[in-house]
Structures are given as structure tokens and as C-alpha cells.
Amino acid sequence: MEYSQINNKIYSKAFLRSLFLVQNKWHQHGIFIHTLGVIYYAVLGDGMKFFAAALLHDVGKPFSAFVKDEEDEKFNEYSFTDHEERSYQIIKNWPFVSQYTKNIVRYHYLIRDIKKSKTENLARYVEKKEIWDSLDKDMQTDLERFLIHDDRGKGKKKR
Numbered sequence: 001m002e003y004s005q006i007n008n009k010i011y012s013k014a015f016l017r018s019l020f021l022v023q024n025k026w027h028q029h030g031i032f033i034h035t036l037g038v039i040y041y042a043v044l045g046d047g048m049k050f051f052a053a054a055l056l057h058d059v060g061k062p063f064s065a066f067v068k069d070e071e072d073e074k075f076n077e078y079s080f081t082d083h084e085e086r087s088y089q090i091i092k093n094w095p096f097v098s099q100y101t102k103n104i105v106r107y108h109y110l111i112r113d114i115k116k117s118k119t120e121n122l123a124r125y126v127e128k129k130e131i132w133d134s135l136d137k138d139m140q141t142d143l144e145r146f147l148i149h150d151d152r153g154k155g156k157k158k159r
Helices: 013-020 031-046 051-056 070-075 083-091 099-107 110-120 122-134 137-152
Strands: none
Touching (some): 031 137, 051 137, 083 099, 099 137, 110 137
């Protein structure tokens, strides 16, 4: 499912529940608390370098929350396919956000997406790998670093 296919309204159940209460098996908290955690770990680990990216990296996520499969339905959780592209689309024309931050937001899930799509979807893998290969080494290194902060901000999900 592409990001453009889901467009939750701000007052919708999926938007509000994912923002404040629950995401999925990989996140202990909703998007809001997760974002605060990512900001905390990013500032703790790298000073202010990733502050704006940490703040904005999941801004599009509640708009793209949807129930994907039986597991989501069973646990009353959500999937967020291409949420990073939705986040980027929201901020791409904001003149007060640097292109560097926009790129971190847009590609913050790229590493994980490449690994996941390698076994599940060859076409998506090739597309994502080409994007990765087009990025300079400094951006690749920063994305690897940012992913650590993002993962630490997830907390420990208990199911």
C-alpha cells in the first residue's frame, strides 16, 4: 500500500489512537511519546544535529495509520507503510527546515525498508537500494546513526 492511499483525518480514530495511545508491536507508546523519546536520545547522543529530524520524522505517521492484516486487527494496532514519505511530503516546502533534515525525515526508514523488502518484494528492494546507493556516504552514516535513536525511542513493547 502506498502512502497516498491512506489519508486519515486529524479527528479520525486511527489518527488519534496512533498519535496518543498505540502504534504496533515494535513501539511501546503512541507516536507523540515515541517522538519525544527519539528527540531525547538524538540530543543525548548527537547534540542538536538531529533535533529537527527527530521532531519531524513521524509527522505524517498518524495520517497513514491503517489496519493491514489479522495481526493488526487482533492486537488493535496499526501499520504505517511509507509513513516517512508522507512525513517528507508534509515538510518538503517548509522554508525553515533544511534540506538535510528533510532528507533524514524522508529516508529515516530506508535501511530497515531495504532489509525487509529484500526478502518480501524484489521490485521494492531494487527501488529502495537505488535510493540508498544515490546518497553520499555522510548521509548514509547519518541515517544509520539516526536509526539508532529512532529504535531507542520505541521503548520495549510488551505483548
